[in-house]
Structure formats: structure tokens, C-alpha cells
Amino acid sequence: MLENALKRLVRQNFVNPCQAPENLKTILDTIAELRARILSYKHFGNVPTYMALVIASIEDLSRLVSELIATCPYGKGKKRKSNRTKESEVNNLIKSIEEMLSKLRFYYSSKTTGTDIEDTISDSILKEFKSWYEEHITRLSVTGISGRGKQTCIFPFMNIDKYISNIADNAWFKRNILKKLDQFVPEAGHKKNCDKKRRNYRLKGFRPNNRKVIVPGRTLDAPVRMIQCKECGKIFSVLPSFISREKHYSVDLIGKALEGILLRGVCIRYAQELMELTGNPIKSKQTIFNWLKWIGTFHPATLLERAGVSSKGYFQEDEGFQKEPDLRTYIVAMVDSKSQVVWHIDYIDHVGEGDLYKSFDEFAEKISFKVIGVTKDKWQASTNALKNLFDNLWIGYCHRHCLQKFKKALEAYRNETKISGKKSKELYEMFNRVLSESTHGTNMEVKIEMLLKNEESIQSSNI
Numbered sequence: 289m290l291e292n293a294l295k296r297l298v299r300q301n302f303v304n305p306c307q308a309p310e311n312l313k314t315i316l317d318t319i320a321e322l323r324a325r326i327l328s329y330k331h332f333g334n335v336p337t338y339m340a341l342v343i344a345s346i347e348d349l350s351r352l353v354s355e356l357i358a359t360c361p362y363g364k365g366k367k368r369k370s371n372r373t374k375e376s377e378v379n380n381l382i383k384s385i386e387e388m389l390s391k392l393r394f395y396y397s398s399k400t401t402g403t404d405i406e407d408t409i410s411d412s413i414l415k416e417f418k419s420w421y422e423e424h425i426t427r428l429s430v431t432g433i434s435g436r437g438k439q440t441c442i443f444p445f446m447n448i449d450k451y452i453s454n455i456a457d458n459a460w461f462k463r464n465i466l467k468k469l470d471q472f473v474p475e476a477g478h479k480k481n482c483d484k485k486r487r488n489y490r491l492k493g494f495r496p497n498n499r500k501v502i503v504p505g506r507t508l509d510a511p512v513r514m515i516q517c518k519e520c521g522k523i524f525s526v527l528p529s530f531i532s533r534e535k536h537y538s539v540d541l542i543g544k545a546l547e548g549i550l551l552r553g554v555c556i557r558y559a560q561e562l563m564e565l566t567g568n569p570i571k572s573k574q575t576i577f578n579w580l581k582w583i584g585t586f587h588p589a590t591l592l593e594r595a596g597v598s599s600k601g602y603f604q605e606d607e608g609f610q611k612e613p614d615l616r617t618y619i620v621a622m623v624d625s626k627s628q629v630v631w632h633i634d635y636i637d638h639v640g641e642g643d644l645y646k647s648f649d650e651f652a653e654k655i656s657f658k659v660i661g662v663t664k665d666k667w668q669a670s671t672n673a674l675k676n677l678f679d680n681l682w683i684g685y686c687h688r689h690c691l692q693k694f695k696k697a698l699e700a701y702r703n704e705t706k707i708s709g710k711k712s713k714e715l716y717e718m719f720n721r722v723l724s725e726s727t728h729g730t731n732m733e734v735k736i737e738m739l740l741k742n743e744e745s746i747q748s749s750n751i
Contacts (some may be wrong), residue, residue, distance in 0.1 A: 289388070290346075290353050291319050293381055315352055321347070343389055350385040354378045438477040443469055444596025445528035446540075448503055455511050458491060465526070466491070466515065471656075472594070473517075473524055482520035492516040492523055501531050502568055503538040529595050535582075539595075541568055542579050550578070589631050589654035599624050599631065603658035604686070607639050607670060620647050620670075625663060631655070644673040652677060665689055687723045694719055 289294055295316075322345055325379055332584075380711045443465055466489060478487075495512040502508075515524045530538050548554040556573050563570045570576065583591075602625040607618050618639050622632040632651035636643045652659070661682035662674055666689075674681055695716070702712045718739060726732035 289381075289384060290349055291316065292737065293353055293377075302640040309470065315349070319349060322346075346385065346389060350382065354381055378441040380533065428440065438474055440525045440527060440533055441469065441473040441477075442443065442529055442531075442533065442594055443472045443528045446530050446595075448508065448530055448538075451528050451530075452508070452510065455513065461513060463489070469515070469526065477524055478517060478522055479520035482517065483520070486519050488518045489515045489524075490518055495525060499527075499531055500536070501538050502536055502541065503530070504540060505567060508538075535579075537568070540564070542583075545570075545576060546579060546583060549576070587650070587654050588633060589651055592631060593654065593656060599629075599630070599655075599657060601658050602626070603662050605661065605662050605670065605674070606669065607644075620644060622648075622651060622662070639667070639669060641672050644670050645677060648673055648677050686719075690723065691720065 326342060433525050445465070454464075469489060470703075473489075478484075482490065492514040495514060499510045499512050500507060501510055510528075512530060514523055515526055516523045527533060530540060532539050532542065535542065541563070544566075545559050548559050548562060549556065557578055559576060560570050560573055574667060603622045603624050605622045606618070607620045609618055618636050620632075620634050620636060620639070621630060632648075634647040634650070636647055659678045659681065662678075663684045663686050664670060664674075666685055671683060674683065698712055698716060701707070702709075719736075722732060722735045722739060726735055
């Protein structure tokens with residue numbers, strides 16, 4: 289089914305099959321090899337582990353084929369399909385694949401198959417199939433199948449006027465950008481045999497056409513530099529960070545619209561009207577929806593690192609329960625203590641140590657600095673996960689929950705003893721002062737004990 293869908297795609301989009309992109313041919317080869325492996329290992333069809341790998345392989349391949357149908361380029365002489373037609377084809381393909389997989393899950397579920405065969409099967413067979421799956425299908429899923437973006441690197445640079453005035457200067461570009469560019473060049477854009485340690489880049493002129501970008505107050509006609517890897521010969525386009533790939537508006541304007549929606553809670557229509565007031569009107573609300581979808585595909589740390597934002601390594605961490613029908617879901621976040629910038633936010637099913645460790649590990653892989661300290665509540669699972677992941681981590685416990693509980697206890701004490709509001713406020717300020725001045729747990733206990741003794745002596749003297 290997937291193979292027929294790809295062959296039909298080639299017939300509809302290209303006069304000559306040789307014009308089809310390399311990734312399409314790679315997926316066809318992967319489908320053929322997967323079919324051969326399924327036939328070779330068909331005797332293990334009752335083994336749940338084997339069937340889980342087969343189902344996962346088909347699911348990933350169907351997703352890649354669907355993505356290719358939606359994004360595949362067109363060859364000369366072929367008519368371009370409408371987005372509605374492509375969406376209909378993708379939906380029909382997904383529906384057919386899901387019906388097939390649901391039958392597989394029904395007949396080969398863990399409830400209907402035993403584990404005797406799985407216990408006696410050679411581990412090497414399952415291991416070999418799994419390694420092939422990770423090498424071929426998972427790699428395709430990570431690198432993407434459209435091929436767009438692999439040859440583009442974005443470096444942190446937000447000064448528009450300085451960029452326009454200096455981009456034609458080869459010496460300036462080599463001195464300020466080319467030397468620091470290696471960390472921003474996408475790994476997937478290089479050839480497989482390219483030695484990372486020996487990589488170096490040379491200038492390769494400019495793109496044939498300049499990028500037209502809408503920036504605050506004007507439309508910019510920006511030249512785009514190109515560089516070439518000396519090791520593998522691949523050519524990359526180099527964009528400053530104020531230009532978004534495949535977006536007509538600059539990052540600054542997109543950020544202002546999204547800031548209003550995501551941080552201030554304004555509606556889409558109001559955000560569109562605000563853009564009109566700035567002199568940069570948006571023709572359709574769909575543009576804003578596309579921005580929201582685009583920004584949601586990136587991890588916050590990835591966006592911040594690409595934009596050249598840095599942190600001193602001190603964060604505030606917390607988990608929040610989200611009310612949803614028949615679900616227990618949580619949001620975990622890490623925010624810079626000084627700037628209040630969100631560096632990590634994740635959506636997880638449980639707040640156990642294992643789930644939190646995976647979430648924090650994803651964050652750690654995307655940052656280039658060391659996490660030095662974290663302020664948090666006393667949830668032990670997150671404390672253990674952070675300590676296991678980050679070496680020599682300083683952990684401080686926030687006073688928010690403690691002060692909230694003290695307020696409730698103080699209110700009950702006031703109702704019971706009939707103390708005045710002024711006295712209640714004094715007790716709260718004294719306790720808050722102890723918390724802020726304490727350097728560690730033992731020091732806080734000593735201060736509280738001294739505070740209680742002072743109160744007892746004052747009451748006894750009044751009597």
C-alpha cells in the first residue's frame with residue numbers, strides 16, 4: 289500500500305522517474321527491505337516483541353510517506369495539486385494503514401499470544417531487527433524526508449542595518465561569522481563520510497535571488513551568503529537570525545505577535561489588528577496559525593540557543609497538574625531565575641522520577657552551558673531526577689508553599705486566640721524574615737526556636 293502510494297506520487301509529480309528526490313527512492317528501498325525481513329521472520333509472528341517492532345516500523349513509514357505526499361516538489365511539465373487534494377490523499381492513506389494496523393493489534397496483542405515462544409527465541413534476531421529499524425526508519429524520522437532545511441544554517445545576528453552594510457565584505461564575514469559558524473551548520477546537510485574533526489568552510493558567493501523580508505517599518509531585500517564545506521563539498525546557505533527560513537516576516541515581528549497570544553492571552557483577531565497598527569498588516573489569520581504551529585515544533589532551548597541567548601545556569605523548576613477529561617497529565621517547566629525566560633517546558637503523563645529524568649535529559653541535550661543550581665519545591669521525585677542528571681547541582685527549596693501553609697495556620701491561630709490583625713502581620717513578617725535569612729535547614733530551625741523563646745518570654749512578662 290505504501291509502495292503503491294509512492295509510485296503513484298512519482299507518476300503524478302514527475303515526467304521522468306529519475307527526477308524524483310533521493311529521499312523518495314530511499315523510502316522505497318526501505319519499504320522493500322522491511323517486506324523482505326517480515327517474510328524472513330514470519331515464523332515469529334506470535335511473538336509480541338517482534339510484532340510491536342513490525343507495527344512501529346509500518347507506523348513510522350506511513351507517517352513519512354504522508355509527509356512526502358504533502359511536501360513533495362513538482363517536476364517540469366506536471367500540474368501542481370491543490371492543498372485540499374493532497375490533504376485528502378494523506379487522510380485516505382492514514383485511514384487505510386490504521387485499519388490494517390488495528391487488525392494486527394487485535395490478532396497479535398499480548399492478551400492473545402503466549403510468551404513461551406518469546407522466551408525461547410534467539411535474542412540476536414530481535415536485536416538485529418531492532419538495530420535495522422533504528423538505523424534506517426528512525427534515522428529517516430529524525431532527519432526528515434523533505435530535504436528542506438538541511439542546507440541552511442542560521443547564525444545569531446539581530447542588527448539588520450549592520451548586516452546589510454557589511455554582508456558584501458568578505459573579510460568582515462570571515463572574521464565575525466565564518467569562524468564561529470561550525471556549531472550552527474546542520475549535521476544532516478553533510479555527506480555521511482564527512483569527517484567532523486577536519487571540517488572547514490570557504491565562501492561560495494551569494495544566492496541568485498535576495499531574500500525579501502518584512503521587517504519593522506519596511507520590506508528588506510537581503511543578500512544571502514553561501515559557504516562550502518572543504519571536506520565533503522556540500523554547499524550551505526547562511527541566514528542571520530532575524531530572517532526566518534521560509535517566512536516572509538522577520539523574527540522580531542513574528543515574536544511580537546506570538547508574545548501577545550501566548551503570554552498576554554490576546555485573541556488571533558486582536559493580534560492581527562495589532563500588526564496592522566505597526567504598519568505591517570497580515571492578510572490572513574491563517575498566517576498566525578502557521579506561526580503558532582511552526583513555533584510549537586521547536587524546543588524552547590533550541591530556539592534560545594539558535595538566537596544566541598545565554599543563561600548563567602540558575603533555574604526555577606516546578607510541575608503543574610493539568611485538569612483534562614479522564615487523564616492525569618502534568619506540565620514541567622524550567623525558567624531562568626533572573627530573566628524569567630522559559631528554557632524548558634514539557635507535557636508528561638506522570639511526575640515519577642523516571643519520567644522527570646527523561647524530560648530533564650531532553651533539556652540537557654539542547655543547551656551548551658552547565659546547569660549550576662535549581663530552586664524548586666520539595667517534590668522528591670524531581671529532586672532525585674535532577675541530582676542524578678546534573679553533577680554537583682545546588683538545589684534550593686522555595687518558600688512559596690511554606691508561606692502559604694503558614695498563612696493558613698496563622699489564620700486558624702488568630703481565630704482560636706483572638707489576636708489582633710496587627711499581631712498576626714508581625715508574626716508573618718518575623719517568620720518570613722527567618723526564611724529569607726536562613727542559610728540552611730539547621731540554621732532555620734535554630735532561628736525559629738529562638739523566635740519561639742522570645743515570644744514566650746514576652747508573654748510571660750506581660751502576665
